Amino acid sequence: MRKNKDNILTVDLHGIRHKQALELVNKTLNEFSDKGNFSLTIITGNSTVLQERIFTECLESSIFTYFIPSWNMGQIIVENVSL
Numbered sequence: 001m002r003k004n005k006d007n008i009l010t011v012d013l014h015g016i017r018h019k020q021a022l023e024l025v026n027k028t029l030n031e032f033s034d035k036g037n038f039s040l041t042i043i044t045g046n047s048t049v050l051q052e053r054i055f056t057e058c059l060e061s062s063i064f065t066y067f068i069p070s071w072n073m074g075q076i077i078v079e080n081v082s083l
Helices: 018-033 048-059
Strands: 009-012 038-043 065-067 075-080
Touching (some): 009 018, 018 038, 018 075, 048 075
Parallel strands (some): 009 038
16 A cells, blocks of 8 residues: 555555455555545556455445546545545
């Protein structure tokens, strides 16, 4: 996980096998779930299979809001916003 110059949290899954990618996503989400508001960009590349696995195995049962942005279909944006 890294922060870019705009202070956006990013996890890049390029070159990582699906099992390790899912573990990394779960670990990262668990780390930040207790820290309040955040926005995390998960870079998946063109793997719709990996995106689907992230949705079903990591995000659907979570409290987070998530979407694939229309400007980059190779990423998932996950947000946790508490009011």
